[in-house]
Amino acid sequence: MKLLRSPKAYVWAGGLFIIAGILVFATISSTDETMASVDGDKIKKDELYDALVAVHGTDTLNKLIDDKLIKLEADKEGINITDAEIQKEMDILAETSGGEKALMQKLEASGVSIAALKKELVVHLQTKKLIEPRSTVTDDEINTYFKENQNSFAQGEQVEASHILVENEKTAKKVAKKIAKGGVFTKLAAEYSTDTGTAKKGGSLGYFSKGDMVKEFEDVAFELDIDQVSDPVKSKYGYHIIKVTGKKEAKKANFEDSKKEVKAELLSEKSKEVYSKWLAEVKEKHEITNKLEGTK
Structure with a gap:
């Protein structure tokens, strides 16, 4: 793990931190009606819930629906995620966060537990296994992309x-x-x-x-x-x-040396496009009720 690497963002990580505000309810008993008070003026659980829903509700619920659909499709295709795969993604995320300690601090500041992070990683890996086989990159596309972005593949010292x-x-x-x-x-x-x-x-x-x-x-x-x-x-x-x-030493971009990286970048871009189309098609196959956006 390269502790000092400049932080990068996982595309899926945003979803994890969007739901952080809602996760507080997982630790609140249904009998805990008063969440805070100011000079005896109480802030009720329903008031807190309404405020959180107003800010995060639509995005959070839509994400939870998408996650549920992904799990159903992964189960249907017999996709399993191992502990080793989850740990590998944990290591990558720690690297891009500036080290394990920095990652833990970021999670703590966001109110996100390790268990919640691992759950999100499972969804990420399920999505990857569902979408990548549906994404293809041709040799012509690889050649064209390399020529148009050749300078970015040069290697500095x-x-x-x-x-x-x-x-x-x-x-x-x-x-x-x-x-x-x-x-x-x-x-x-x-x-x-x-x-x-x-x-x-x-x-x-x-x-x-x-x-x-x-x-x-x-x-x-x-x-x-x-x-x-x-x-x-x-x-x-x-x-x-x-x-x-x-x-x-620094060296100029070389197609053979860069081919694998070019393919990975193109595959990542295509996977995003394929995912949107695939998810829309999956939604058509399921009966989905969303009380924040009406009923389908």
């Missing part, structure tokens, strides 16, 4: 590095001293690094380009020689000790 992330300067200096005395970087990463996703891999971040990491980190990483270890580097995540393990 890259660095392969590992890091040990700690919370404070005192610990960073302690670890740096151990490395200077011959301590094994990978073992110290496993022992001290708070980036749990990379600690178990000896701190490895793999290869990255400029712009992938926070500036303080990459400014140092791109200046180090192979096998050189940095002094502690401060960023918003804490203090890093960086070791560069490899370098790649």
Whole structure:
């Protein structure tokens, strides 16, 4: 997991946070009528419910209907989602959120539990398995897309590095001293690094380009020689000790090297189009009642 990667958004993630306001009702007993009070003036559960529905109700209910349809179709096609698949998506989401700790903070701030997140991931994976087989990309489309977007597939200079992330300067200096005395970087990463996703891999971040990491980190990483270890580097995540393990020079875009990535991008775009059409067709096959938008 690359803790420092610039955050990206899953397309499906918005749906998870839309329903966060409504999820509060899952923990409220039906007998809890008073939710708050100001100088004895009570705010009733129904008042809170009406306010939440007014803001989130239509989007939330439509999403829940879509999720129900997706589950029904996935069951019909014998699609199963494994724990390993869910964990893989969790790892990706943690990476795009700035690390596991950042993800947990984001979930907590939004009032979303891990269980709710995993439930959303199941829907995401079911949708992916339902839609991707219905999406096709031709060789001509791949060739055309590459020619029109060739510059975006050029590879800038890259660095392969590992890091040990700690919370404070005192610990960073302690670890740096151990490395200077011959301590094994990978073992110290496993022992001290708070980036749990990379600690178990000896701190490895793999290869990255400029712009992938926070500036303080990459400014140092791109200046180090192979096998050189940095002094502690401060960023918003804490203090890093960086070791560069490899370098790649910049190179122009190459069709054969980029073909797989081009296909993936085209497939993603087509899947969105196919999904909308597929969902509309599925809705025609089911009797759906939506009291916020009338009855079909």
